[in-house]
Amino acid sequence: MSAYPSNLWSIPLLVVIPILVAVVVNLIYNRARLIKVISLASAICLALITLFSSYGYHWFTGQPALRPETLTFTFDPGLPAWRLALEFYFGPLQQAMIFIMSLILIFVVAVATSGLTKRQGPYMGMIFLLYASAAIIIMVNDFYHLWIAVEIGSLVVAGVVVGSGTSVSHKAALKYTFFSALSGAGLAIALALILGLTGYPNISDAIMYIQSVNLGEMSIILYVAFGFFVLSWIYAGGLAPIHPLKSEVYGASFPHGTAMLQTQSKLMLVAIGIVMLRVFGNLxxxxxxxxxxxxxxxxxxxxxxxxxxxxxxxxxxxxxxxxxxxxxxxxxxxxxxxxxxxxxxxxxxxxxxxxxxxxxxxxxxxxxxxxxxxxxxxxxxxxxxxxxxxxxxxxxxxxxxxxxxxxxxxxxxxxxxxxxxxxxxxxxxxxxxxxxxxxxxxxxxxxxxxxxxxxxxxxxxxxxxxxxxxxxxxxxxxxxxxxxxxxxxxxxxxxxxxxxxx
Amino acid sequence: MDPSELRGKRGVIAVIALLIIGVGLMSSLERLAGNVSPGISRIYNILAYLVAPNNIATWVYDWRGFDTLIETAVIYVGAVVSALAIGRGVVQMKHYSEEAPVTSPPLEYRTESLTVILKLFGLPAAILLLSYGIMVVTASSTSGGGGFQCGVIMTSAYLLAAIFYGKENPIRFGKRFLIGIGAVGLGGYTLLGLPGFLTSGYWQYNVGADIWNLVSPTLHSIFGDPFRLTLYLQEGVFYSTPGIIPLINIAEAFNVIGAIGLIYFAFLYGWSEQPEDQEKGGK
Amino acid sequence: MVSVETLFDKVKKWISSFVVGRGYTNMMTGYMTGELQSLVFALILASFFRIFSIPLGMILLVAVIAGIFYFAPIITTLEKENSNDLNRVLFWVVIYFAVIIAVTLWGR
Amino acid sequence: MMPGDITPFIISIVLGVLFGTQLSGKISKGTTILVIIFSIVGALLFGAFMFTYSIYGGYIMPGLGFATPLIGATIGILIGKALKGE
Structure with missing residues (x-):
């Protein structure tokens, strides 16, 4: 076995806890005190998990990888093999980024629960889902999850903004989600093109394939995929030319909500940017x-x-x-x-x-x-x-x-x-x-x-x-x-x- | 700014830009034609029959199970965001508020114009659609269908009944029922990953099917046996079980019913904060 | 060729647009700083193209200087183009995307 | 006959009861009979052609299937409605 396990315990918890918290606080909806306790406790819990976790991979659904030379299945992530399962990776960079995000989540949750009126269940749920989407994008190593997390991220951004309840924020959210169709579909096209070209949804596998096979004229497909990828990168991070909409989103939500929104979008920018460099960097x-x-x-x-x-x-x-x-x-x-x-x-x-x-x-x-x-x-x-x-x-x-x-x-x-x-x-x-x-x-x-x-x-x-x-x-x-x-x-x-x- | 701005100079520039995008996309798709790499999916096809007769269910819920979970969460989030936008749960600062929260009035119905025959036919049709939806979700692992489809069919029954009967809708999915069922769906789907996580360390490992022999036989039979089937294939007779896939499908269906139903509910019947709602929210 | 009067008019217009401003002193400092920043930035962006070829960078630099005189004050144009109006954002997204596709596909 | 043939039938009844309790208004005798007849017809139409050879599993003979969960669901809905009353 290599030093890194393929079933690291902390990775699923970092994704599943926020989702479950979001469901629970949405359900209890109006009991401000209970919501405060649950969300603060789980935010602190997330920070501790990040702090004390070791490094490694998680192969969701427990499907092994196939070694092409020997045609045997392996659960060891250290060996070069095609992954059947969807893969997340938790390393030093992920630890630093998610820990900072958890820290900010704690303060955001504390400030939000003490400053807001009743009926904060769905709003707190949105903030936790924002965390989940960013955590997924930071740890992800396959295109499917990248895409779906960008999708959920953009929807949740709209949710946090709409939660602020003014007409300005409704307008901002509507405009921002309008473009999510463009970038979400664009990322899906990029995913489809890369999948069609390489056949592998795992990012490392796709890169291995691209480097090992002479693509020839087919490399044009990669350029177009890159174009669509950039589009979703721009959208997720609010770069020009989407910046008027993104800044409207930041300005129209509550400041503590903006703190979480900007954390999510900046860490997403880093994560997607690194993926882009890895896949397309040589073009x-x-x-x-x-x-x-x-x-x-x-x-x-x-x-x-x-x-x-x-x-x-x-x-x-x-x-x-x-x-x-x-x-x-x-x-x-x-x-x-x-x-x-x-x-x-x-x-x-x-x-x-x-x-x-x-x-x-x-x-x-x-x-x-x-x-x-x-x-x-x-x-x-x-x-x-x-x-x-x-x-x-x-x-x-x-x-x-x-x-x-x-x-x-x-x-x-x-x-x-x-x-x-x-x-x-x-x-x-x-x-x-x-x-x-x-x-x-x-x-x-x-x-x-x-x-x-x-x-x-x-x-x-x-x-x-x-x-x-x-x-x-x-x-x-x-x-x-x-x-x-x-x-x-x-x-x-x-x-x-x-x-x-x- | 009105759309007329896109006429004239800006419009011409935009059209040229769109042409460039179109040509670029088409030229790349042309290269892809006939050269699509099957890659990992070939291996999935070889392994799929070990889990269930329906390949799609195996792919979506066994190999892509976690991905589908997040996708499920997207639908859930969509519903919550719509409900938030329509007026539920709008939060405000205690010390400062700009405007009153938005509320939406119910639609006005004019059901008089519908014929009597349609009204008579409406209720049986809605009931049959409901049971068809339930059939689709129970048969998910063996034939076409699954959670998403079930949810869509059931909510279309709800919409059908709402169109026929207006406010007197015989399918009375309440606010709390929908929120509760959506939460049970997403939460249940998420928690179905727990057995695999605790026993094998892999989240959402299909302990019932257990094709990689990672869990104990007891657990294997607890989750696997209720759905065990005899498969007569060319290669021989197999006793295969989809494991937790049918359960995931039911959770998925609940989530979709909750989510889409909530959106329909909010648009059809409006959303306002009632006092009884504030006492204890949810189910 | 621009005649002397119109050039003079332009300069006058440019200066008076500062003086009129939005009526606020601290607004005006903002607009003035923004104007200067965007002027310098446009020049830098033009010279940035030297990484592709130095003559291209020089031509663009001259073009940008001409453009600055033509469009000045650019801060108002910038403000207008930066509106959060869906039409405008969509327009610019399409332009950016077309440029990206064109540069990566046929730029070599 | 394998448990996999029976479990879906039981689940369909349970789900039917759950959703049946959400129905309101009155269901006449005629409607009840109509729904049951239609669900039997539907069970014959929608029965999946599977690799299993049992009536409960939805397969009578090659080319003819019988979807028991559809009938189970209908019965469940009617039971649920009856449990809730008016």
């Missing part, structure tokens, strides 16, 4: 296409964030822009680029959650997030002002916060790949992020109020404080000791990375 123009989309997204997002007049929408566009920052690293395809991209995704998710939790806190002061009013909140809630400024510093890549560490890796990677333009754009984005955020913070927190209208005084729940400061502490810790995370990423980045040729 010409593949990384150029991915890079171009990333750079455009990065820039459009940040420019649009500059001209927004609402803190929620500024954050929404910044999230989109920083998704581009993540994909830049991945589309560079080099080891440093991949490390930078994945590290950026993890950092991004954390500091954006800090900012979004601050935005959530604004709801307790009457829900005024528009920058047209100046509120002078810093006097009323000084801790909130400090947290939001620390979050802004992390987001704009100022040392000693985590954003700095990943952005410096990204800049070095793009310089090393011979693309100083990309490095310049990354720098522009980080500076502009600061400007865009600080414009809003100045109006909302620092500038003395212009109107005499008093701000609603409200008690911000304890969990929000705790979540905020734990996450700020994490940004600092990762910023000072980046190796805590980078050591998880590097082995994968080395395995996936391809030489950049120009």
């Amino acid at each position: 010409p123009f593949v990384r150029e296409v991915m890079l171009a989309i990333s750079v455009i997204t990065m820039m459009l997002g940040v420019v649009m964030a500059l001209i927004q007049t609402d803190f929620r929408w500024i954050l929404a566009y910044l999230i989109v822009s920083h998704s581009g920052l993540v994909t830049v690293g991945i589309s560079l395809g080099t080891t440093e680029g991949l490390v930078g991209g994945i590290f950026q995704a993890i950092n991004d998710v954390i500091y954006m959650t800090v900012l979004l939790l601050c935005c959530e806190a604004l709801y307790y002061f009457g829900g005024k997030t528009s920058t047209r009013h100046s509120l002078g909140l810093a006097k009323k809630a000084p801790w909130l002002g400090v947290a939001i400024i620390l979050g802004t510093m992390a987001a704009s890549g100022i040392p000693p916060f985590n954003g700095f560490q990943s952005e410096i890796i990204l800049i070095q990677a793009s310089l090393k790949a011979g693309l100083p333009e990309v490095a310049a754009v990354i720098l522009m984005v980080s500076v502009t992020t600061f400007i865009a955020l600080f414009r809003a913070i100045y109006r909302l927190f620092l500038k003395p109020p212009e109107t005499s209208e008093p701000i609603v005084e409200a008690k911000v729940p304890m969990v929000l404080h705790v979540g905020l400061w734990v996450l700020v502490a994490i940004t600092l810790i990762i910023g000072i000791y980046p190796n805590i995370v980078v050591s998880f990423i590097t082995p994968v980045a080395e395995a996936v990375s391809l030489p950049w040729y120009l």
